[in-house]
Amino acid sequence: MIHVLKHVESITQHRDRALLELGVASALFELVKAQEVNLYKASQHGEETYLARVTHVGQDGVSYSQSEFDEGGEPLPLHDRPEMIASVEQSQIVRRHDTERNLHIHCFPISIDSRVLGVLEVVCGAPLADDDLGTAEGFLGLYRNYLSLLDYSERDTLTGLLNRKTFDENLSKILGHLLSSQDGDAATAQRRRVQHDEGNHWLAVLDVDHFKRVNDQFGHLYGDEVLLLLARLMLESFRHQDRLFRFGGEEFVVVLRATSEEEVATALERFRNTVENRDFPQVGRVTISIGYTAVHARDSIPDIVGRADEALYFAKENGRNQVCSYELLLGTGKIMPRAAPESEMELF
Ligand SMILES: Nc1nc2c(ncn2[C@@H]2O[C@H](COP(=O)(O)OP(=O)(O)OP(=O)(O)O)[C@@H](O)[C@H]2O)c(=O)[nH]1
Incomplete structure (x- = not known):
């Protein structure tokens, strides 16, 4: 006993x-x-x-x-x-x-x-x-x-998606995995590459366009209904291994695995299109803007989210209802590189 x-x-x-x-x-x-x-x-x-x-x-x-x-x-x-x-x-x-x-x-x-x-x-x-x-x-x-x-x-109580606290834990684990597969011995790295052969990790931030208007025009309850339906559409559209989070308010995050930038862009564009063509009860048409970026082994969580947010900001400023990649915006000179931290501090 x-x-x-x-x-x-x-x-x-x-x-x-x-x-x-x-x-x-x-x-x-x-x-x-x-x-x-x-x-x-x-x-x-x-x-x-x-x-x-x-x-x-x-x-x-x-x-x-x-x-x-x-x-x-x-x-x-x-x-x-x-x-x-x-x-x-x-x-x-x-x-x-x-x-x-x-x-x-x-x-x-x-x-x-x-x-x-x-x-x-x-x-x-x-x-x-x-x-x-x-x-x-x-x-x-x-x-x-x-x-x-x-x-x-x-989980987030309204939508049932993973919550912000879980996001930090999950992303830290991914970064830990990426780092150890870079730093580990060749055999371990090879084994991890096989396990992760579905590709690299990407992070996308999704935000409802003009959501304040939805709340103002139809009331908070209908606003909540939109968030709930959006979460359902996310669960239907993304693959089971993609992780879906509600970050708070009308902002959602998806962590995806894909072998190429085109594959991520296609998945996100398909979702944007699904939302645009959905008739939301009472509210009618709702659109979303999306910013995304690649996740690297030596990234910090604020940096990754910051890059995706910057791409999202660009999407919002340039007409909304679109998907923007941080790396593509940078490559085409539409945005400037983010400032590097001034000094690297070591704590003992
Ligand atoms: N119904 C509902 N509304 C929320 C919730 N959380 C945040 N909001 C509302 O979401 C709105 C967000 O508005 P803004 O950040 O100004 O952005 P927006 O109107 O979506 O405009 P853009 O993002 O620029 O397209 C605010 O009116 C918040 O009150 C929630 O849980 N439920």
């Missing part, structure tokens, strides 16, 4: 998803004497659901993805693993005997508010006894509750 409580204490001291997940997997690995425990996260690509392994605890060691932006191992099409399909679709624990390896695989669905978030896989030499099944379910319940709390503190 004391042993179990120690695990609970260690799990609940984390405010970081990856550490929380690692804590749950390690606790189960030890308590039910598993051969390995894996946590898979579900994601949707079109019609197909994929599972990516984000946490692994086994006799060969421990591994986990360190960032929201690190998708972990290669996504696994769900149809390759029938026990996982059954677990996700029927939302119940499914057990399979892998006769080749003589292992018993137990799949526990992880869902919150009937949304399937993933699967916890517990691999053992023998089927789990009722007591151990109870332990696993208990830890899953703890994990789910804790995840809901984390989710609540990370």
Whole structure:
């Protein structure tokens, strides 16, 4: 009992998803004497659901993805693993005997508010006894509750998008990853490049045009409705690995991964066009302006946001309802380079 409580204490001291997940997997690995425990996260690509392994605890060691932006191992099409399909679709624990390896695989669905978030896989030499099944379910319940709390503190209450606090944390993690893949040894850098082969990171700031007029003409409630609908359109338009934030007011931020500037420009232009052609209830036509920039390893967060803001400011000053790239504006001489900090301070 004391042993179990120690695990609970260690799990609940984390405010970081990856550490929380690692804590749950390690606790189960030890308590039910598993051969390995894996946590898979579900994601949707079109019609197909994929599972990516984000946490692994086994006799060969421990591994986990360190960032929201690190998708972990290669996504696994769900149809390759029938026990996982059954677990996700029927939302119940499914057990399979892998006769080749003589292992018993137990799949526990992880869902919150009937949304399937993933699967916890517990691999053992023998089927789990009722007591151990109870332990696993208990830890899953703890994990789910804790995840809901984390989710609540990370989201903007009006739109449900990620909030400003989460933005700083996420972007710091990305910069940390970029730096370590630049500075690390060649093998690590190569592995990270493979993991990140979906391209570089870009940051876009989106702002509703003349939003004050919407509030003044239709009232604050309709203004809020516009923000809510806009957030929904963002969720529909951008890809699952792009991160969407509400920065406050009528300003939104998207952190995207793309292989080229054209790809980012196309995604943002498509979204601008979607908004322009949408009929917002009562309010009618709404447009947005967007500024974006590339994210580099040695960037600071204020610098990145400052560059995207400068491109946004240019879009606003030059007719609104358009997408502007900081780098393109700079390259064509439409804006001046931003002043470098006067001196670099070192703090000890
Ligand atoms: N309804 C609603 N309005 C908000 C919220 N947060 C900020 N606002 C309003 O958003 C408006 C922002 O106006 P401005 O920054 O002047 O810009 P704008 O009218 O959008 O004009 P441009 O950005 O120059 O195109 C203000 O009227 C704020 O009161 C919110 O959560 N809900």
